[in-house]
Amino acid sequence: MRADARKNRDHLLATAGTAIAEHGVDVSLRDIARRADVGLATLLRHFPTREALLDALLRTSFDELTARADALKASASPRDALLSWLRDCVAWTTEYRGVTVLMAAAIEDTESALHASCVTLRAAGARLLARAQAAGAARTDVDGADLFALVAALAWLGDQPSLAPRADHLFEVVASAIVTSPARTGTG
Known part of the structure; x- marks a missing residue:
């Protein structure tokens, strides 16, 4: 070019x-x-097309979030890596209003220009989740598709003006339902 x-x-x-x-x-x-x-x-x-524009715009961010998952996998505990990546994904999806609807549709539509990027992003989260599960730091009845759906749900919450002030609290509620509590030390 x-x-x-x-x-x-x-x-x-x-x-x-x-x-x-x-x-x-x-x-x-x-x-x-x-x-x-x-x-x-x-x-x-x-x-x-609109989808071609969105694919070009979002692909860089998807690639960055995928690379972030790999970096976290190498540098953080399984629990912390999963939570950090989940928070990053939710924060990113709230930047672009309405993107979660497109992502949810694209993941199911193999003809979508966004499909491959969404599948790659979901797989990155699934790897972090599997690592946390293997370490006993996350529920075993949650999979990558569930995690992807939870990112969309949390992003939607942050996109609603009346719920946005509660978004951080609700993130913590959902995160605590995914990860197991860390081992407690000391004599509490």
């Missing part, structure tokens, strides 16, 4: 990211083009 085309593409992605963060995934493509100071045809030349 030519340098100027790459620059235009990156500008479109940055503009789309801001627009989606402000207005959700259903923001008008025409509005994104207008904000980027390009015509709709230019946007569609780079991203022929």
Whole structure:
């Protein structure tokens, strides 16, 4: 890709990211083009569909969250790695309003441009969960699909204005239902 085309593409992605963060995934493509100071045809030349735009925008974040899972697996206890990654995923999904609906649909639709990225992300969480389960730090009746669904549920809670103030508390409630309590030391 030519340098100027790459620059235009990156500008479109940055503009789309801001627009989606402000207005959700259903923001008008025409509005994104207008904000980027390009015509709709230019946007569609780079991203022929909304899903192609979202895939390009979200793939980097999915890759970062997958890499974060690998880094946590190498540097944190199984329990702490799982909780840290879960918190990171929930925080990321609340950045882009409405993305959890797309992710849930894409994971089931093998034809979706987002499918592979969502499957990879779910697998990263499943590996952390399996590691925590093997260490006795997480319930064994939860799987990667459950964890993915819980991320979506927690993100949805944070996206609701009336529930947002309780999002951290509710995260802790859900997290405590997934992980087992750490061993207590000392004479309490």
